[in-house]
Amino acid sequence: MDVLGARKFNTVKVPGKSAIQFGSSGLYEHKHIAVVNPNNYQIIVVTLSQISSSKNDAVYRRAYEHILKSITFN
Structure with missing residues (x-):
């Protein structure tokens, strides 16, 4: 199970904005x-799939974190 659990939600910060973090489990x-998005109220969801391959997971995690850091709202 994801470190967050199937039904656990956490509040986190995405540059300057509150967001919700949650986990899910299935094949991965x-x-x-x-x-x-405060400009048009659309919900943006960014997902990290963890496939239990340390080499691939590390690459995916870096991309996931980069995407989260790059989110801005004008």
Whole structure:
């Protein structure tokens, strides 16, 4: 099971904005972050799929973190 658990939600910060982080499990473990765009109220969800391959997971994690850091709202 994802480190967050199937029904656990955490509040996190995406540059300057509150977001919700939650996990899901299926074929792979997933970590999701959902944030609302304050300009048009659309929900943006970024997902990290963890496939239990340390080499691939590390690459995916870096990309996931880079995407989260790059989210901005004008």
